Amino acid sequence: MVDISCELCGLKLRSPIIAASGVMTRDGESIARAAAGGAAAAVTKTISSAPAKVPRPCIAKVREGIISFDMLSDIPADQWARYEMPKAKRSGIPIIASVGPGPEDVSRVAPRMVEAGAEGIEVPVPSDPDRAAELVRAAKESVKVPVFAKLMNPLMQPDAVAREVEKSGADAIVAAGPVGPCLSIDVESSMPMLGSPGGVGYMSGPPVKPFILKCVADVASAVRVPVIGCGGVSSGRDIVEFVMAGAWAVQVSSGAIIRGHKVYGFLADDLIKFMRAKNYETLGDLRGKALHHLPKESLRTSAAPVEVIASKCTACGLCESSCPYGAIRVVGRLARVDPAKCYGCGLCVSLCPTHAIRF
Numbered sequence: 116m117v118d119i120s121c122e123l124c125g126l127k128l129r130s131p132i133i134a135a136s137g138v139m140t141r142d143g144e145s146i147a148r149a150a151a152g153g154a155a156a157a158v159t160k161t162i163s164s165a166p167a168k169v170p171r172p173c174i175a176k177v178r179e180g181i182i183s184f185d186m187l188s189d190i191p192a193d194q195w196a197r198y199e200m201p202k203a204k205r206s207g208i209p210i211i212a213s214v215g216p217g218p219e220d221v222s223r224v225a226p227r228m229v230e231a232g233a234e235g236i237e238v239p240v241p242s243d244p245d246r247a248a249e250l251v252r253a254a255k256e257s258v259k260v261p262v263f264a265k266l267m268n269p270l271m272q273p274d275a276v277a278r279e280v281e282k283s284g285a286d287a288i289v290a291a292g293p294v295g296p297c298l299s300i301d302v303e304s305s306m307p308m309l310g311s312p313g314g315v316g317y318m319s320g321p322p323v324k325p326f327i328l329k330c331v332a333d334v335a336s337a338v339r340v341p342v343i344g345c346g347g348v349s350s351g352r353d354i355v356e357f358v359m360a361g362a363w364a365v366q367v368s369s370g371a372i373i374r375g376h377k378v379y380g381f382l383a384d385d386l387i388k389f390m391r392a393k394n395y396e397t398l399g400d401l402r403g404k405a406l407h408h409l410p411k412e413s414l415r416t417s418a419a420p421v422e423v424i425a426s427k428c429t430a431c432g433l434c435e436s437s438c439p440y441g442a443i444r445v446v447g448r449l450a451r452v453d454p455a456k457c458y459g460c461g462l463c464v465s466l467c468p469t470h471a472i473r474f
Contacts, residue, residue: 117390117391118396119386119387123156124261126235128209130153130379131364132367133158133367134154134368135368136161136213137160138174138185139368139372143203147202147205153377153382154367156208157209157211158213159233162187162190162228166189166192167188168189173316175308177299177318179321179322180320181373183319184316186317187215192224195212196228200232201231210235211234215239222257226258235263236254236261236263237262238254238262240276241268244275251283255284261286263287264285269323274334274337277290277334277337281339288338291330293317294318295315295318296313296316298313299314320369321369323346328347332409335362342361343365344366345368350385353365355390356405358402362402417459418457418458420459422473423452424470427469430448432450433467434472437462437466450471450472459474
């Protein structure tokens with residue numbers, strides 16, 4: 116029997132899949148739809164002392180990802196407390212209020228959201244450890260519920276920032292915010308896709324997952340509090356990767372933008388199928404499993420030719436067409452490797468759709 120439920124800082128979740136702060140949690144009704152779609156918890160869009168003036172357009176799809184410039188809520192904190200939070204609470208899932216961006220905003224807004232029913236507070240923090248610690252302290256001094264510190268720059272010393280916010284009392288760490296700044300241009304009009312100053316935005320979705328996965332592994336290795344992965348989750352296997360890298364749960368935003376609120380339930384079903392197929396019973400069986408295999412030095416610097424598992428090979432030819440070294444040829448109904456030419460780069464291992472190639 117597969118059990119994907121988890122407990123996060125005292126919050127009991129039916130799955131590790133949380134609706135991330137953003138456009139898909141922009142108000143109480145959106146959060147209710149996320150809950151109906153299968154989200155186990157939800158983080159509000161970031162609520163500030165004053166409603167944001169969001170530049171438009173503010174979201175664009177770029178290949179498989181999303182770039183956006185839509186971080187802060189344009190709904191006043193008073194409306195959140197009086198109307199949106201009660202609507203969100205009626206969904207029956209734990210609600211975490213994201214508040215910021217400054218310590219004054221945190222001190223003013225966090226208590227109001229908790230009074231309105233929020234069961235946790237998420238604080239977006241910058242890559243400056245001292246500034247990050249200040250924001251976490253402001254939250255801890257204002258509320259008694261768990262405080263989650265969300266690292267907003269996954270590429271800048273995430274382990275150092277994580278250690279500092281842990282010392283300041285963070286109960287969990289979210290790794291991480293979108294990657295940027297970046298730019299996308301509409302070649303038909305020569306205009307930027309976004310209406311922000313300079314046309315810049317921040318990237319999320321599958322293209323950033325490798326960056327976020329490294330951030331999660333670094334943070335999980337640096338702190339003892341739970342870590343939540345956020346960035347690029349689009350399948351059950353993605354969730355497994357994050358959990359194996361040390362995450363307790365994941366947050367999803369771009370996947371819901373692209374596929375709708377039902378994506379949370381689809382991801383949960385996909386996760387269960389993977390775990391059942393691999394004989395994993397709980398998330399604890401997976402958590403941190405990959406951290407023990409991360410080599411401290413190069414795994415090897417000489418070639419180790421790959422092998423083909425004949426029973427799995429479909430002779431699709433993808434390995435042959437993509438091999439930079441011309442080391443694989445499909446002969447009859449089987450891919451064959453020339454050990455003298457194989458460089459051991461591993462590209463074919465990652466590309467094979469049936470997992471028929473391995474070291």
